[in-house]
Amino acid sequence: xxxxxxxxxxxxxxxxxxxxxxxxxxxxxxxxxxxxxxxxxxxxxxxxxxxxxxxxxxxxxxxxxxxxxxxxxxxxxxxxxxxxxxxxxxxxxxxxxxxxxxxxxxxxxxxxxxxxxxxxxxxxxxxxxxxxxxxxxxxxxxxxxxxxxxxxxxxxxxxxxxxxxxxxxxxxxxxxxxxxxxxxxxxxxxxxxxxxxxxxxxxxxxxxxxxxxxxxxxxxxxxxxxxxxx
Amino acid sequence: xxxxxxxxxxxxxxxxxxxxxxxxxxxxxxxxxxxxxxxxxxxxxxxxxxxxxxxxxxxxxxxxxxxxxxxxxxxxxxxxxxxxxxxxxxxxxxxxxxxxxxxxxxxxxxxxxxxxxxxxxxxxxxxxxxxxxxxxxxxxxxxxxxxxxxxxxxxxxxxxxxxxxxxxxxxxxxxxxxxxxxxxxxxxxxxxxxxxxxxxxxxxxxxxxxxxxxxxxxxxxxxxxxxxxxxxxxxxxxxxxxxxxxxxxxxxxxxxxxxxxxxxxxxxxxxxxxxxxxxxxxxxxxxxxxxxxxxxxxxxxxxxxxxxxxxxxxxxxxxxxxxxxxxxxxxxxxxxxxxxxxxx
Numbered sequence: 001x002x003x004x005x006x007x008x009x010x011x012x013x014x015x016x017x018x019x020x021x022x023x024x025x026x027x028x029x030x031x032x033x034x035x036x037x038x039x040x041x042x043x044x045x046x047x048x049x050x051x052x053x054x055x056x057x058x059x060x061x062x063x064x065x066x067x068x069x070x071x072x073x074x075x076x077x078x079x080x081x082x083x084x085x086x087x088x089x090x091x092x093x094x095x096x097x098x099x100x101x102x103x104x105x106x107x108x109x110x111x112x113x114x115x116x117x118x119x120x121x122x123x124x125x126x127x128x129x130x131x132x133x134x135x136x137x138x139x140x141x142x143x144x145x146x147x148x149x150x151x152x153x154x155x156x157x158x159x160x161x162x163x164x165x166x167x168x169x170x171x172x173x174x175x176x177x178x179x180x181x182x183x184x185x186x187x188x189x190x191x192x193x194x195x196x197x198x199x200x201x202x203x204x205x206x207x208x209x210x211x212x213x214x215x216x217x218x219x220x221x222x223x224x225x226x227x228x229x230x
Numbered sequence: 231x232x233x234x235x236x237x238x239x240x241x242x243x244x245x246x247x248x249x250x251x252x253x254x255x256x257x258x259x260x261x262x263x264x265x266x267x268x269x270x271x272x273x274x275x276x277x278x279x280x281x282x283x284x285x286x287x288x289x290x291x292x293x294x295x296x297x298x299x300x301x302x303x304x305x306x307x308x309x310x311x312x313x314x315x316x317x318x319x320x321x322x323x324x325x326x327x328x329x330x331x332x333x334x335x336x337x338x339x340x341x342x343x344x345x346x347x348x349x350x351x352x353x354x355x356x357x358x359x360x361x362x363x364x365x366x367x368x369x370x371x372x373x374x375x376x377x378x379x380x381x382x383x384x385x386x387x388x389x390x391x392x393x394x395x396x397x398x399x400x401x402x403x404x405x406x407x408x409x410x411x412x413x414x415x416x417x418x419x420x421x422x423x424x425x426x427x428x429x430x431x432x433x434x435x436x437x438x439x440x441x442x443x444x445x446x447x448x449x450x451x452x453x454x455x456x457x458x459x460x461x462x463x464x465x466x467x468x469x470x471x472x473x474x475x476x477x478x479x480x481x482x483x484x485x486x487x488x489x490x491x492x493x494x495x496x497x498x499x500x501x502x503x504x505x506x507x508x509x510x511x512x513x514x515x516x517x518x519x520x521x522x523x524x525x526x527x528x529x530x531x532x533x534x535x536x537x538x539x540x541x542x543x544x545x546x547x548x549x550x551x552x553x554x555x556x557x558x559x560x561x562x563x564x565x566x567x568x569x570x571x572x573x574x
Contacts, residue, residue, distance in 0.1 A: 184368075191363065
């Protein structure tokens with residue numbers, strides 16, 4: 001980690017370089033199962049984000065009190081209580097969304113991103129970095145969930161933001177985008193194989209951008225002595 | 231492998247991929263002509279669109295992957311994929327259905343896995359399965375042979391149906407395929423004998439289907455004669471399907487169709503000789519080929535009878551494609567002079 005910009009580094013890591021959905025390929029089960037449209041993806045993404053930021057902060061704060069030998073059970077306890085609290089919140093304020101996401105909210109407990117970040121980052125770093133790492137990893141995951149939801153919803157139903165009222169209230173009904181009545185829809189995109197294929201394309205797209213950036217950086221490194229000489 | 235060595239000099243005349251694929255295309259001609267006789271212009275539009283999309287997408291992917299165009303386009307492998315898919319889809323299919331099927335076949339199943347020779351799954355069947363899952367209505371409305379046989383639907387009506395989204399009389403011209411009819415009516419509690427009184431049925435299976443299957447069989451036998459394919463895959467596939475259907479038919483002929491019906495219905499013969507024998511995605515050892523094709527036959531019967539889709543060659547081939555690496559590993563033939571695994 002570069003010493004000058006630790007916060008920027010953490011953000012870049014979570015959102016792009018080490019994105020949980022596209023690079024670490026963690027949490028694929030909810031990623032595949034829930035992202036049939038944008039709103040579901042966004043709902044689960046925000047729930048995961050909240051959990052991740054909270055647990056990372058808590059674990060980092062409690063770090064001095066948790067003995068090395070029992071750290072995993074202690075992490076699981078913290079994560080489980082956080083998820084339960086968030087589940088109750090969603091149940092109370094977005095009960096329709098809760099009905100759609102169903103089992104996947106309590107299942108955030110088992111999402112490997114959460115325990116992965118707790119073990120790999122929060123248990124080794126001070127709270128001021130840990131909460132940001134949780135936030136950025138959660139945001140990176142949410143972005144992938146939303147992108148995948150958008151692709152699959154668009155291909156399968158020709159809509160975007162359908163059921164937005166589940167999350168933002170009745171006023172958001174207008175947000176829903178419906179393309180055309182003639183659109184037949186690629187049913188495959190709504191089914192699990194469609195999720196795998198779309199995620200594959202997202203990962204390929206990210207790798208392509210990374211390769212282009214690496215190639216350009218290399219080119220500039222080669223040209224630099226020349227431009228300096230001129 | 232066949233080594234037909236008779237007398238010296240033992241010259242080997244290697245066949246290029248292009249020569250092999252060209253002969254597969256010749257073998258597809260008779261079956262395609264019979265399809266044309268029963269279903270009219272729709273077969274031609276399917277074929278032209280399918281071949282055009284296949285070649286175009288192949289060229290596009292070769293260009294994106296920075297591979298030379300001419301050697302790969304002239305190996306005709308994309309044409310065979312396009313042709314197989316075009317005759318497997320219902321005639322008069324709308325143009326976008328063919329395009330989506332070809333994108334899944336050529337772009338996703340073939341080139342994203344590394345191009346010809348590297349694809350673990352049969353490209354044509356990936357394309358077929360993708361559109362079958364996505365567009366069940368379009369994929370199960372086959373035209374009725376009598377009403378759409380050559381000359382009954384004009385070329386302009388065909389083009390309208392394919393490009394502009396349907397002529398008004400279209401619904402009256404289509405019907406469920408025999409396999410589909412059997413399946414839905416059996417669930418209503420009718421017996422096989424009752425269902426076969428329906429107008430869709432001919433001598434053995436659906437009207438016209440016997441002749442189409444016979445023509446595929448002729449082309450397939452010619453391929454075996456030319457040693458393009460070996461006998462293992464077609465024989466094992468047909469034997470397994472016939473064995474499975476015979477078993478259940480003997481137990482209860484009222485609820486299970488006869489073996490002969492299963493053999494001439496749907497894509498059985500086309501699949502046995504042309505699809506399952508794809509040299510890239512099929513098993514390569516003799517025993518492996520028998521197991522692979524036997525598996526396809528069994529899965530075809532299982533999905534046809536207890537699954538949700540009327541025909542199952544595509545799914546069965548894809549399932550067994552997954553088993554091919556394992557089959558190839560465990561069925562390597564014994565090298566002369568060494569002891570085999572079982573001491574044979």
